[in-house]
Amino acid sequence: MRKNIVAGNWKMNKTLQEGMALAAELNEVLKGASLNCDVVIGTPFIHLASVAAAVDSAKIGVAAQNCADKESGAYTGEISASMVKSTGAAYVILGHSERRAYYGETAATLKTKVELALKNELTPIFCIGEVLEEREAGKHFEVVKQQIEDSLFELSAQDFGKIVLAYEPVWAIGTGKTASAAQAQEIHAFIRQTLAAKYGQEVADATSILYGGSCNAGNAKELFSNPDVDGGLIGGASLKVADFKAIIDAFN
C-alpha cells in the first residue's frame, strides 16, 4: 500500500548554521518516536550534504527543492540531479508553483527535470495545483490534469510508480487559507482517478498524493484523515520543530 509522507519545504529560509540546528533538533525529537509516516525535509541546496550527514536517514529523508534540466556542463549557477544525489539527498521537489510562477518553469522543462531525477535515482515530489481564478472558474480539475499529463504521462508505469505527487492549490500557499478537507479529498480522488485511467488502479493506489498549502498542526489531522490524502508538503510550519512534529503526529 502507498506511503504516508510528511515533507517539509524550507524554501529560501535558514542559513546553513540555522538549518543544521533545525535538522539536529528534528532528528533528536524523532529519535525515540515511532512514526506512521515517512518524514522528509526539503532544504536549500547548500544545506543538503551537511543535513543529510547529520540526520538518521532511516527516519528523515532529505530533499532538494529543484534541480537543473540539464545533465552537466556550462550552465552557470545550476545544480544537476546527479549533484543532488551525491549529497545524500533522496528526493527532489519539482514544479513547485513558486518555481513555475517566478522562474518560468514550463511543463516541458519539468518533464526533463523529472526524467533526470529518476535517472539519478531521486524520488521526485511533483507539485501541481491551480491558481485562485482557475478555482473560481471551476477549472481546477482540468488544470491539474493538464499539469500531470504534460510533464508525467510519457513516463512508463514503472517510472511513474516512483513519483510522489503534491497537490498544492496556489491560493492556499503561505496565505493561511487552506482547502477544506472536503475540497482536498475531492481533487485528490480526481487525481487518483486520472492516474488510474492512464496507468491502472494498482499504480494509482500505490501513488502517494500529498496536500500542501497552509497545512498546520491545527488542520493536518482532518486533512490527512481523507482516504486520498496521503500526507502533506509543509512550508511555513516546517520551520519550527514543534509545529512540524505536531503535523507528523497527525498520523498517530
Ligand code: PGA
Ligand atoms: P505553506 O507552503 O505550508 O507555507 O503554505 C506550502 C508549500 O508551498 O509547499
